[in-house]
Amino acid sequence: MTDSSSEVLAVETHDLWRIYQTGTQEVAALRGIELKLAPSSFIALKGRSGSGKTTLLNCIGGLDRPSRGTVRIFGEDVSSLNDADMTAWRREKVGFVFQSFGLLPTLSAYENVELILRIAGMGNKDRHNRAVECLKLVGLGKWIHHRPYELSGGQQQRLAIARALANRPKLILADEPTGELDSGTATDILGFFREIVNQEGLTMLVASHDALVDRFVDKILRMSDGQIIDEEVIEPQPA
Ligand code: ADP
Ligand code: MG
Numbered sequence: 001m002t003d004s005s006s007e008v009l010a011v012e013t014h015d016l017w018r019i020y021q022t023g024t025q026e027v028a029a030l031r032g033i034e035l036k037l038a039p040s041s042f043i044a045l046k047g048r049s050g051s052g053k054t055t056l057l058n059c060i061g062g063l064d065r066p067s068r069g070t071v072r073i074f075g076e077d078v079s080s081l082n083d084a085d086m087t088a089w090r091r092e093k094v095g096f097v098f099q100s101f102g103l104l105p106t107l108s109a110y111e112n113v114e115l116i117l118r119i120a121g122m123g124n125k126d127r128h129n130r131a132v133e134c135l136k137l138v139g140l141g142k143w144i145h146h147r148p149y150e151l152s153g154g155q156q157q158r159l160a161i162a163r164a165l166a167n168r169p170k171l172i173l174a175d176e177p178t179g180e181l182d183s184g185t186a187t188d189i190l191g192f193f194r195e196i197v198n199q200e201g202l203t204m205l206v207a208s209h210d211a212l213v214d215r216f217v218d219k220i221l222r223m224s225d226g227q228i229i230d231e232e233v234i235e236p237q238p239a
Contacts, residue, residue, distance in 0.1 A: 008075045010171055010203035011037040011060055016069035018055050018226075029055040030066065031226035037205065039074075039170070042197040042216065045207040047223030053207035054175055056223070060205070061173045062090040073171060091120060095164030099176035101156045103148040109135060109159050110144040116166045134162040138192070154185035161192070165200075174206040183212060190216045 016033040019026055029052045037043055045053050058064035060071055062078055071079045073093065081089055096102075103112050113131040122130065135144050138158040140151075148156050157177060164172050174193070178186035194216045197204050206213060214220060214234065222230040 007038070009036050009072070010039040010041070010074060011035060011205065012072040013060070014070045014072075016056075016059060016071065017067045018052075018059055018064065019067040028226055030059065033069070033226075033228060035060075035221075035228065037203060039203055040197065040201045041218045042194060042204045043206070044213045044217040044220045045205060045223060046209060046213075046220055048209065051223040052226040053223055055226075057173045057175050057205065057207055061094045061096060061171075062086045063096075091116075092167060093169050093171065095167065095169040095172040097157070097160050097164045097172065097174035097177045099179035101148070101160045101180075103156060103159060103163075105148050108145050108147055109140055109151070109162075112148070112159060113163050113166050116163055120167055130166060134166050135159075137165065137196075138162045152185075153181050154188060157181060157185075157189055158192070161189075161196075165196070170202060172202055172204045174204065174208075176208055176210075177206060178208060178210050178212065186210060186212055 013033050013035040016030050016035070017028065018030040019028050033056060045056065047053055055064065059066045060073070062081070066079055069079070070077055078086065078089060104115070107115065110131055113134055114127055117127040117130055132141075132144065135141055138161050140155060140158055140162065143151060143155065148159065151159065178189055181189065190213055193204055193206065196202060206217070217234055219234060220232045221228050222232075
């Protein structure tokens with residue numbers, strides 16, 4: 001065994017607070033979150049609506065800024081980055097998958113993935129190769145010229161995953177990725193997440209209130225009222 005204390009954590013937050021101001025009201029969506037996620041793990045963030053899951057993912061991924069506290073991703077303190085550096089960091093290092101897919105409807109599957117690589121500044125040929133590779137990886141090799149509306153819900157979510165993987169991020173954040181899928185398709189997507197965590201050594205944090213996630217993940221974190229109230233390690237199941 002290696003000494004786990006010397007291992008750089010994929011995600012580490014310390015005393016993370018996010019307080020929303022709405023008029024004269026203050027809502028503390030995150031209240032002192034302490035989080036430590038090991039690399040190459042698949043973690044579920046569960047909790048009822050309004051418990052703070054989306055806010056936590058957004059603060060970890062640099063889509064939102066904490067009101068207080070720190071976020072370290074693979075050892076880098078990202079909470080202290082300025083806006084421009086935060087955007088550049090996020091594009092390079094984090095993949096996002098959302099419930100509503102977030103795909104551009106006028107672009108083909110291929111173009112949806114390729115655009116991300118174009119923004120990242122990758123050259124023509126590499127961009128083409130990587131886009132095709134990612135689409136094949138998610139089983140959309142035959143659908144690369146289809147537009148999102150020509151794909152099923154499960155295929156659209158696979159496309160969103162291909163896009164999230166394109167930049168080879170070491171961290172993927174997924175917010176209710178199975179929320180709009182039937183249970184069969186949701187199971188496929190979760191199984192696919194499990195496979196890519198195992199094969200690519202990614203760290204995947206998935207916010208979900210779907211009981212289906214339980215048997216796929218390494219750990220379940222339960223949130224309530226802006227805090228993590230419980231942590232459950234799941235024993236690996238025989239294949
Ligand atoms: P979850 O994803 O678990 O449903 P959220 O992170 O979306 O939880 O919300 C946590 C709390 O923060 C809720 O009370 C919600 O109403 C509040 N909240 C979320 N976003 C905003 C916002 N932009 N402005 C004000 N309050 C917000
Ligand atoms: Mg949410």
